[in-house]
Amino acid sequence: MSIFSENYTLSNGVPIPKLGLGTWFIDDALAADAVKSAIQIGYRNIDTAQAYGNERGVGEGVRNCGVARAELFVSTKLAAEIKDYEQAAAAIDGSLEKLGLDYVDLMLIHAPQPWDNFRGGDYSEGNLAAWRAFEDAHRAGKLRSIGVSNFLEADLENILGNSSIAPHANQILVHAGNTPSELIAYCQAKNIVVEAYSPIAHGEILRNERVAAIAASYGVSVPQLCIRYTLQLGTVSLPKTGNPDHMRTNAQVDFVISDDDMDALRNLDGKDYGEHAAFPVYSGK
Structure with a gap:
């Protein structure tokens, strides 16, 4: 069975495909063709x-792909700097306008803090x-599901303890070498689906000889092993690429990683992101 036919179910009953396409770093002018x-x-x-900066192109690709909108699951994220109701409400409408869509299937708060103060300050209010x-837009039918990204347990507790709708998803950095097992378990216990972004560790994991040896033992590539790893953790896997050949091979994950190899990958410590360490989520904070 193809991974494309497999879904998780969000707590509000909305199905979310287990494998998705991440579009970070795909230029707006190229996004439509990639999608x-x-x-x-x-x-x-x-x-x-x-x-x-590519919502326009992503939306164009969605609208012109030849597949019915109802068969697609489209997510976007609120800019991390927006921390008030009026700006958030306006930004939700702004995303819908740029995408050219009547609704999105999932919208996330991109981070619990603005990027220039990531993991610093108190932005709970x-x-x-x-x-x-988000809740109002969800009730209005603009957002089928709502969630967060880069939220830690305390950030989630703030939402859970003070809101009428619990987050449906939390999109976080998960890959072999960076497996926040306690946070994943916490989310799953709260019926919050975890989405794993950068499952291939921004490509840096391709240099890891131990991971390469495990991949070779299954006759698969390192990216395929890493994507399969995040799927077996029970997360949505979101490898990002604009290359159709990589899109195809990234979806060829119909093998099973053994318990011993899962443990080895889970216990791996690999957080060297090279040039990407300049980005807040890869900075070790």
């Missing part, structure tokens, strides 16, 4: 964000204000 290629290959889960805008 159309992915959908033609079989992807039904497309992930973007206001911060990526601002996150609650943005969340209220």
Whole structure:
């Protein structure tokens, strides 16, 4: 059975495909073709964000892909800097306008803090204000599901303890070498689906000889092993690529990693992101 036919179910009953296409670093001018290629290959889960600057192109690809909108799962993210109700409400409408869509299937608060103060300061009230805008947009049918990204347990507790709708998803950095097992278990216990972004560790894991040896033992590539690893953790896997050949091979994950190899990958410590360490989520904070 193809991974494209497999879904998880969010707590509100909405199905979310287990494998998606991440679009970070895909230029807006190239995003439409990338999205159309992915959908033609079989992807039904497309992930973007206001911060990526490519919502227009992603939306164009979704609208012109030849597959019915109802068969697709489109996610975007509220800019991390927005921490009040009015700006959040306006930004939700702004994303829908840029995408050219009547609704998105999932919208996330991109981070619990603005990027220039990531993991610093107390933005709990601002996150609650943005969340209220999400709840209202959800009730209005603009957002089928709502969630968060890069939220730690304390950030989630703030939403859970002060809101009427619990987050449906938390999109976090997960890959072999960086497996936040306690956070994943916490989310799963709260019925919050975890989405794993950068499952191939921004490509840096390709240099890891131990991971390469495990992949070779299954006759698969390192990216295929890493994507399969995140799927077996029970997360949505969101490898990002604009290359149709990589989109195809990334979806060829119909093998099973043994318990021993899962443990080896789970216990691996590999957080060297090279040039990408300049980005807040890869900085070790």
